[in-house]
Amino acid sequence: MLFTLPDHDTLYQALVARDERYDGQAYVCVASTGIFCRLTCPARKPLPGNCTFRATIGECIEAGFRACKRCHPLQAVASADPAIGALLAALDERPDIRWSEEHVERMGYDLSTVRRSFKRQFGMTFLKMARQRRLREGFEALSDGSSVIAAQQEARFDSASAFRTAFAKILGCAPAALKQDGLLRASWIATPLGDMVAVASETHLHLLEFIGRKALPMELRKLRAATKDGIGLGRTRVTEQASAELDAFFAGRSAIFETPLHQAGSPFSQEVWAELRRIPAGTTRSYAELARQIGRPAATRAVARANGANQIALMVPCHRVLGADGALTGYGGGLWRKQRLLEIERDYRSA
Numbered sequence: 001m002l003f004t005l006p007d008h009d010t011l012y013q014a015l016v017a018r019d020e021r022y023d024g025q026a027y028v029c030v031a032s033t034g035i036f037c038r039l040t041c042p043a044r045k046p047l048p049g050n051c052t053f054r055a056t057i058g059e060c061i062e063a064g065f066r067a068c069k070r071c072h073p074l075q076a077v078a079s080a081d082p083a084i085g086a087l088l089a090a091l092d093e094r095p096d097i098r099w100s101e102e103h104v105e106r107m108g109y110d111l112s113t114v115r116r117s118f119k120r121q122f123g124m125t126f127l128k129m130a131r132q133r134r135l136r137e138g139f140e141a142l143s144d145g146s147s148v149i150a151a152q153q154e155a156r157f158d159s160a161s162a163f164r165t166a167f168a169k170i171l172g173c174a175p176a177a178l179k180q181d182g183l184l185r186a187s188w189i190a191t192p193l194g195d196m197v198a199v200a201s202e203t204h205l206h207l208l209e210f211i212g213r214k215a216l217p218m219e220l221r222k223l224r225a226a227t228k229d230g231i232g233l234g235r236t237r238v239t240e241q242a243s244a245e246l247d248a249f250f251a252g253r254s255a256i257f258e259t260p261l262h263q264a265g266s267p268f269s270q271e272v273w274a275e276l277r278r279i280p281a282g283t284t285r286s287y288a289e290l291a292r293q294i295g296r297p298a299a300t301r302a303v304a305r306a307n308g309a310n311q312i313a314l315m316v317p318c319h320r321v322l323g324a325d326g327a328l329t330g331y332g333g334g335l336w337r338k339q340r341l342l343e344i345e346r347d348y349r350s351a
Contacts, residue, residue: 006325011053014327015039020120021327024339026053027073029065036060041071056346081117083109087126091133098156099130122194122336124212132211135166136195138175139188143233148175171197172217173224182232184223187239192250193337196313199223199231200238204262208242208312210333219311226264242315249314255281255348257315265309268299272306279320281348286324308332314341 005011005026014022018040029036032050036057037043054060057073067074086107097103101111104126118126138155146154152163164174171178171186178186184206189196197216199207206223209216224231235243241259248254263273271294279285285293291303308330310318319338323329331338 005053005055006327008048008051008053010325011039012048012051015041015051016045018042019327020335020339021323021329023328024343025322025326025328026055027057027060028053029060029063034065035068036065036073037068038071038073041068043068043070083114084117087114087118091126091130095133095137096156097130098134099127101127120336122334131166132170132195135163135170136188136190138163138167139233142175142178143187143235151175168217170211170216172220177224178231178233182227182229184227184229185232185234185236185239186220187233187235189239189243189246191246193340194333196246198239198242200236200242201262202236203238204260205238205242205312205315206262208315210313210337212334213332215332246314250344252344252347255345259315261312261315263310263312263316265306268296268302269306269309272303273310273316276307276310276316276318276320279317281317281320281345284320284322284326284342286322288324290321320345 011022011026011028013019014026015028020040022039024038026039027036028039028041028046029052030046030050031052032046036054052063054063057067060073087104087109090107091099104111104114115125118124118129122129124132134155134157138151138157141151141154142148148164149160152160155163157163157166167173167175184199184201186197186199189198189208193210195211197207197209197211197220198205199220207219209219220231238259242257245254245257245259249257263270265273272290275290275294287300287304287307288297290307291297291300294303296303307318307321310316313319313333319331319333319341321329328335328338
């Protein structure tokens, strides 16, 4: 099912405040101009009486409205910003550069504007993203058997200590703590919405999280503590399956995930996670609806906690759960990702 839109006054206040929680969940059609916009559109706000709100882009087009040329509702939010698109392309084309503010200024962009745009869309600055990309190269070098010094050089960090610090900040441990062998193996998976860490054995996927999730270091520490041999580096058969299914998802070919999963948790959490996997792509639930569906109507808060404790992003789709009013709510991978995932999945719903 889809949410019934909140009332007109709630959505108009969201429009005035450019409330990102509703971005992609509702669109405003402006009678005086004949255009439709995202609720975060920077254009001058229309009068309340000129606004009607619709849940999908298709409904806006069917009603005869044209897409706004300022907020580009037909595009993903990030790609609608020319500076973001140009910098991401430059990052892909020149992975050898240690990006700095000077590089950004040379491309003709205002530093404060770029900083705000990247923080709003990705939850991090462009320079932090570039540093994370270099760290991925170091991680992959370690996976191939390189020493910490060699990996540091591959990642173009000034010193081994700087590399170790950056590595530990994201993964919660020094590089030496992840060995080549081990029952569980950690690998780095690139996706269009940012890099992910996967931890898998030869039979099950134990963790799949976006880099930058605040809980990731703690989750990895718990997995290391629960595993006698610790966590090694490298890909397994299960990792390869997960990576292929993620590629198919982002390419628009399939929203079906059949990778075998292992999630340690209470019977209640297991029940919630199983129900999450039953939510079809392109549809959403509220926490209260999820609680009713598992036969625990009074357990809305407990359902929310179990939702937040999910360690396998996308495949256990906690991003499909919204607030009672249809607004985007907390998501460990960032609200911008949650909104983009729901946009992607609308295509699966209409297929």
